[in-house]
Amino acid sequence: MNMKSLLLGSAAALAAVSGAQAADAIVAAAPEPAEYVRVCDAFGTGYFYIPGTETCLRIKGYVRFEVQGASDNSLGDDRNWNARTRGLVTFDAKNDSELGTIGSTITVRTWADENGGSLELDEAFIQVGGFQIGEFYNPWDSDLSGETDDIGSNRLNSIAYKYKADNFFVYGSVDELTGFYSRTGDLAIGYDPYGKNSRVGLEAQVGGTFGVINANLLGSWDFATNDGAVRGLATAEVGPGEFGIAAIYSTGASAYYDLAKWTVAAQYAAKITDKLTLTPGAQYWGETEVDGRGEYFGRDIWRAGLTVDYKLAEGLTTKVSAQYENHNWSGDDDVWLGFVRLERSF
Template structure:
């Protein structure tokens, strides 16, 4: 075998080996392009697109630590939410975590919303139910139509912590609100099961609101078909100087799911915005002809309350609130009560 034949044979062998290796090689698949979360600014700040959809989602909430004092017993579940259950002592400390999910998208019928919020409460369990998990709201909304469990228009109150302007303010409801910008009008049908000793009733509530410049006015009414009683409420809010002045009044035919404490009441507050961090809100309320625990009739005793609320923004997302209230009721003991709250919003 000459040198030429040897070289040609070696080249052929190398080509065969190279071809076999090329046939057996594994080609890696191209990676899928990564889809980063996109900001959605169509519905305000804090929303982002759920990947692969045109639905915008906003996650929010707060952590609250609060010490309450001076109220020997709670008069409603809303006092319990704000002040804690203090039936065994004159002070109480609790913590609360609140988280909400707000999903929105545009449709040919208007904005489609799905909202859910829950509270997780931690107390020392000195009374049954101190620590509990509560569905705060869960509803679907399409344009002006709303269905589910949510706060009614009776939940709206004055600035500060002095006023009390509603009883049960969350219902499973069907509601429609026409929003014309400066003018709004709405009606709701509310399930009242469990709000009184009677069964199978519903409530009907309506609202008319108007806003002009720095002045807004609400006229609200509710009728309890279980008790066949109703209540009406008016609320005026106006920008005045370095703050906001508010006044409200309620009249009820007799105790009902929307208002039960007194035949009539008037309340006022003024939120003084001292600066960007500090606000001071004095307030007062008078209750005429208290129900005194009756589910059917008002009595003849009256009560009045005065107090103040101080809000201070420590830093972005962290604030504290101090509330001190004094209440004097005919044929009853005077009370001083309130709370100190630290809250981290996100």
């Protein structure tokens, strides 16, 4: 075989291999159309379908910055001011099922000031129809619209049910109680009512709308301390704003309420313009001290003040609170409290 024949044979072999490779070449498939987020309007504004599912998700929250002030230097290190930042994000997921609407909520909250910061699970619960199970703020967390009143706040692990008609609702829950929201467990060495199996509480609330009036009555019983509290709250549209009043009676310090034996609060939120609201308010607490067993006695306290809310832009608001207290604490009768806040919500 001469050199010419060898070269021609090699060329033919290479051509054959190249043809085979060309025939077996992998062709990339055309990409499938992407599934874009779809709006879900079945459960209200802001929900969208999680891609590939029939579950609707809503994400909301806020970032808040405020500077607090107190004339009695009670904000730490003998200072009368403190800056504080808070962030909160809530994830709501809902879908329809043979059991009705199934929902779940997770809220994460963080804050930071000169002492550092923290990250916590603020709420986490499941809803099936009218049932709600998990950790969440209960009806004691409802208050009037200003910043003057303090008529309770509570977050507990609970099993609750709420029946709601057009203008009427009934709420009931069984709660696991802790001493976090009560002064009782910190008052006497060796007395911790929430370290026992009796750390159970019951709540019941009934309310409704009657013309321009919204009213509800809330009652709770703490089996750990054998004390309870009852609160009535009502609001009504009056003139250019909303008038609100609340009253509480407590048999003793409990996980539900521990600030006073009795209290009365009132406010009027006057809507001056679409952006500006002025809310003067006042509250009186009777018998605000507690003994080692959580029984009330001692001094009364009263507070009066003004809250100013202003909408700077869509999703951006500011709030200013100025409050005067007379409580005769450590010989200081007169205390001024307040804050300036900027909040971006989404």
